[in-house]
Amino acid sequence: MPGRAGWQVEKMKIDRYGIALACEGMGDCLYAIPVIRKLHAATRSTRVYDIFTKQPDLFQSCPYVDRVYPFADGPLIQDYYRNNKLIQLFDLKKFEHWAMDTTDFISLPTGMGQLSFREKQLEYFPTEPDAAETFDVVLNTSRTWPSRSWPIEHWQRLADELAARGLSVAVVGKDVSSSSDALRKQSLPLQGCRNLVNALSLDQTYYTIAKCRLFVSNQNGLSVLAGATDVEMIVLDMSIEWSKRAMYRQENPLHKFELVKGDCQIYCCSSDVCPEPSHKGQFKCVPGYDRVRGAVFRKLGLPG
Missing domain, CATH: 3.40.50 (Rossmann fold)
Structure with a gap:
């Protein structure tokens, strides 16, 4: 012994x-x-x-x-x-x-079971010092599947309206190729906005999101990264039920968070073709322009 x-x-x-x-x-x-x-x-x-x-x-x-x-x-x-x-x-x-x-x-x-709301708090650990600029609104125009992409003309129209009201707007994101999805995922720049697409490290993207007044994104990786900050955010929820991707900041899935969704409850996840015959090929889960604009303007306290 x-x-x-x-x-x-x-x-x-x-x-x-x-x-x-x-x-x-x-x-x-x-x-x-x-x-x-x-x-x-x-x-x-x-x-x-x-x-x-x-x-x-x-x-x-x-x-x-x-x-x-x-x-x-x-x-x-x-x-x-x-x-x-x-x-x-x-x-x-x-x-x-x-x-x-x-x-x-x-x-x-x-074997740990479900985590509590407090335990589900997201975290991110940057290694670079903060060198990010500050903007009123940061957009992520990520384009993936048709069922999870907002039309680029809607993004541009929204950016134009915000800029016309004197707000500074930046676009962040990174183009990546996904081997598991066999998909090229792109974030498109917008005219009249600061184009930071493919220009920032992930750390500087994190800082840029954290410092803005409002972050607007599709439901994707950058929206989850934003959940590790305390920023006001709007997520365009389309083909994945939002509660399955909830972010429990302050133990609350709706803390500084607004979800904007279209008019379909099928949650087809990542379809290229709409599975609902009555929709005649249109993804009605994708929210219309006025619905998103209304949410953005409310968050920013802008008159309609």
Whole structure:
């Protein structure tokens, strides 16, 4: 038997575990952070965590993990499998992702159950100092599937109306190719606005969103990033039920938040063709211009 000193060493032993975060999208990875935070809090005296992720930049300064690896580092992941010390997050074989609250979808397979509203608070950990400019309104014109994209002519019209009232407007976003979706995701610049598309790091995008009066976006990764700030925001909710992607800032999914939706409740997620025959090919989940304009003007306190 070990002596008392040896017993103390055994008691203090720290095991290294791996986290395999299989999702590709930035928003889903951000939703995983509260789950990892709870894992870390529950086991900090006995474990440290390495993470394998397709979004390693999100975790470089995350205090809940020790080392960050690209998800493609397969041999390292296999080492954890052999030692039975790998925690798999975002397992599409367990539940239907589109039909559940994203944080619960990630946390339930870990055995921790559902997280409370307080535990679901999003976080982001920038590494760069704040060098962002301040704007009245920041827009993200992200274009993906037809069922999750607002027409560019609507974005331009909205920007024109805001600029005509003397407000400064910037457009943020990044063009990316998604291998899992086989989709080119684009954020288009707008005339008369400060074009910051593909011009900012993620940290500076975060700061730019955090400092504006109002952020307006489709339901996407940048809207989730905005949930890690305290900014006033409007999200154009289209083909995914908003409660499944809720952001519990101040333990409240509607804190400084307004959702604007069209007139369809099917929630087809990411369709290229509208599945409802009576719509005759039109995605009625996409809100009309006047509905979005009204929400934006109310948030900014502008006369209609």
